[in-house]
Each structure stands twice: as C-alpha cells, then as structure tokens.
Amino acid sequence: MTHDARFEDGKEAPLNLGAMDADDLKVIAALAQDAVFPASEMRWDRKADRFVVLLNRVRWEDEGRARHGTERVQSLLVFSSVQKVASQGVPQGDxxxxxxxxxxxxxxxxxxxxxxxxxxxGDGAIRLSVEALEATLKDVTRPYKAPSGKRPSHDT
Incomplete structure (x- = not known):
C-alpha cells in the first residue's frame, strides 16, 4: 500500500528561527529577502508590544528547487518589545x-x-523602536509554487 508524501516527512522542514542580536537578525533578513505582503498583513499590538507581518517569502534555503521549481511559503515575522513604529513611503489606508x-x-x-x-x-521603510532585539521567523503554511515561477534576482 502506498501513501502520499507529507510535508513533515521531508528533510526540508518549516523554519522556526529566533534572533536576539544583530548577527542572528542577518540570517532572518537573508531568508526574508524578497518577501512580499499586502500592507493589510502588518499589525502593531501596542498592548503586547509586538509587531507582526505575515510574509510570502521565497524559500531561499530550499535544496530541492531544481526538482520542483521556486517556492514561497507564508511566514510570520514577529518583533517583541516594540515601543514605537514609524514608516516612510508606505501608503497609509491602502x-x-x-x-x-x-x-x-x-x-x-x-x-x-x-x-x-x-x-x-520603492524607497519605503518601517522603523521599530525596541527595548531589546527579539525577533522570530516562523513558517506557517506549506510551501507553494511561486506564481511567477522565477526566483528574484538582484543586479549588482
């Protein structure tokens, strides 16, 4: 009897990373690079001092991309101890x-x-004033084929 493979059975497990210093944050930044998200998927919970973004990130760490193509996955990017949030070049109300x-x-x-x-x-930025650096990046869905079918590239 055969069974369909499950995401959990693969070697390429969902990410669940934390950052407590600038070096740790560089790893999260590399994995979140080129993530896209609607402006409606950002939240600052002032009472909990938490800023959360639901990202659609490229699976840069995916070793099987030659086999199945470029994938994205929805991930939560969470910052704790957030005291203030400011933005520039981010359309408000859209x-x-x-x-x-x-x-x-x-x-x-x-x-x-x-x-x-x-x-x-597009010259946009979001600045979080934090008491201390505490960030997590956690995959929350199964990977899916990137709609464009392409990996983002950057001209240097």
Whole structure:
C-alpha cells in the first residue's frame, strides 16, 4: 500500500528561527529577502508590544528547487518589545498595496535598545523602536509554487 508524501516527512522542514542580536537578525533578513505582503498583513499590538507581518517569502534555503521549481511559503515575522513604529513611503489606508521586503537591520541606540529597520522596495521603510532585539521567523503554511515561477534576482 502506498501513501502520499507529507510535508513533515521531508528533510526540508518549516523554519522556526529566533534572533536576539544583530548577527542572528542577518540570517532572518537573508531568508526574508524578497518577501512580499499586502500592507493589510502588518499589525502593531501596542498592548503586547509586538509587531507582526505575515510574509510570502521565497524559500531561499530550499535544496530541492531544481526538482520542483521556486517556492514561497507564508511566514510570520514577529518583533517583541516594540515601543514605537514609524514608516516612510508606505501608503497609509491602502490595504491592497503590496510591499516587498529588501532587508532587515538593527542599530543600537542605548544598548540593549535600538531600532529595527525593514527596508522596502520603492524607497519605503518601517522603523521599530525596541527595548531589546527579539525577533522570530516562523513558517506557517506549506510551501507553494511561486506564481511567477522565477526566483528574484538582484543586479549588482
């Protein structure tokens, strides 16, 4: 008797990563690069001091892409201890705007406090003022074929 393969059976398991310093955040930034998300999928919960984005990220870590093509997966990018959120070049009130994440960086102000900057395509940016750097990136769906069928590329 044969059974269909399950996502959980594969070697390529869902990501669940944490970052507590700038070096850790570089790993999350690399894995989240070129993620896209509607502006409506960002939330700042002031009471919980948490900023969350539901991303559609490229599975850069996917070793099987030659076999099945480029995949994306929905992932939650969560920042804790967020005291303030500011944005530039992000349309307000247009929930259908699709944003593309280019990079995530951390800069200390008064250690361990600092600013996390999410750099977006088109000169947009979101800056989070945090008491301390605490971030997670967690895959929450099964991978799916990228609608374009292509991996993003960057001219240098």
């Amino acid at each position: 929930a259908d705007t699709i944003l593309s994440l280019l990079d995530i960086t951390f800069e200390h102000t008064d250690a361990p406090s600092g600013h996390v900057t999410l750099t977006l395509a």
